[in-house]
Amino acid sequence: TQLLEQSPQFLSIQEGENLTVYCNSSSVFSSLQWYRQEPGEGPVLLVTVVTGGEVKKLKRLTFQFGDARKDSSLHITAAQTGDTGLYLCAASNTNAGKSTFGDGTTLTVKP
Amino acid sequence: SAVISQKPSRDICQRGTSLTIQCQVDSQVTMMFWYRQQPGQSLTLIATANQGSEATYESGFVIDKFPISRPNLTFSTLTVSNLSPEDSSIYLCSVEDRSRGGAQHFGDGTRLSIL
Numbered sequence: 001t002q003l004l005e006q007s008p009q010f011l012s013i014q015e016g017e018n019l020t021v022y023c024n025s026s027s028v029f030s031s032l033q034w035y036r037q038e039p040g041e042g043p044v045l046l047v048t049v050v051t052g053g054e055v056k057k058l059k060r061l062t063f064q065f066g067d068a069r070k071d072s073s074l075h076i077t078a079a080q081t082g083d084t085g086l087y088l089c090a091a092s093n094t095n096a097g098k099s100t101f102g103d104g105t106t107l108t109v110k111p
Numbered sequence: 112s113a114v115i116s117q118k119p120s121r122d123i124c125q126r127g128t129s130l131t132i133q134c135q136v137d138s139q140v141t142m143m144f145w146y147r148q149q150p151g152q153s154l155t156l157i158a159t160a161n162q163g164s165e166a167t168y169e170s171g172f173v174i175d176k177f178p179i180s181r182p183n184l185t186f187s188t189l190t191v192s193n194l195s196p197e198d199s200s201i202y203l204c205s206v207e208d209r210s211r212g213g214a215q216h217f218g219d220g221t222r223l224s225i226l
Contacts (some may be wrong), residue, residue: 006209016197031212031213033212039217040120040220040222042115042117042218042219043154044217045112045214045216048211048212049212050212088153090215093213097121097144098142098144098156101153102153103152103153
């Protein structure tokens with residue numbers, strides 16, 4: 001079983017602060033995704049990374065895929081209250097179809 | 112990206128009854144996935160539904176408890192049978208987007224509570 005360990009599990013910060021969420025595994029994946037989920041909704045895809053060492057930016061969010069394609073990080077700069085939610089990493093391998101999900105990080109950004 | 116409609120959005124059921132959840136996609140897809148999620152926690156894959164064949168269940172999930180139908184390439188149902196309080200959870204369907212490296216698109220989920 002391929003496991004994804006996500007940390008921290010909970011994070012509570014003030015608006016304007018920076019934060020980083022980590023997603024680690026002992027397995028190599030062909031691609032890794034980050035999702036954000038709000039109460040009452042399904043997870044929404046933020047980004048997919050596929051190349052070792054890849055860095056992608058989405059406004060204040062920066063995503064990095066490790067060189068060995070075993071780990072990833074999500075960095076948020078100057079967090080806003082609208083960033084509050086459950087952040088999930090997920091990984092898959094080519095043609096496998098299904099994804100493995102991390103344990104999730106619940107982020108609360110306080111005004 | 113695919114648009115997924117899932118219903119009901121929530122339900123409250125009696126012990127021993129069953130609930131069928133429907134998932135409709137606006138495009139044809141090969142595989143559809145059914146997940147269970149406790150609020151604030153990660154997703155656990157129940158099964159993969161393929162059109163024209165039996166669903167593939169993950170360890171810990173069986174067809175008698177979670178029968179799945181996949182009559183065509185845009186629709187699937189998940190039934191949760193013989194409901195008990197332990198079945199209270201959020202159930203989500205999803206489809207794979209191969210153009211995005213295997214990322215998935217999700218419905219909004221069904222929140223199930225058992226009395």
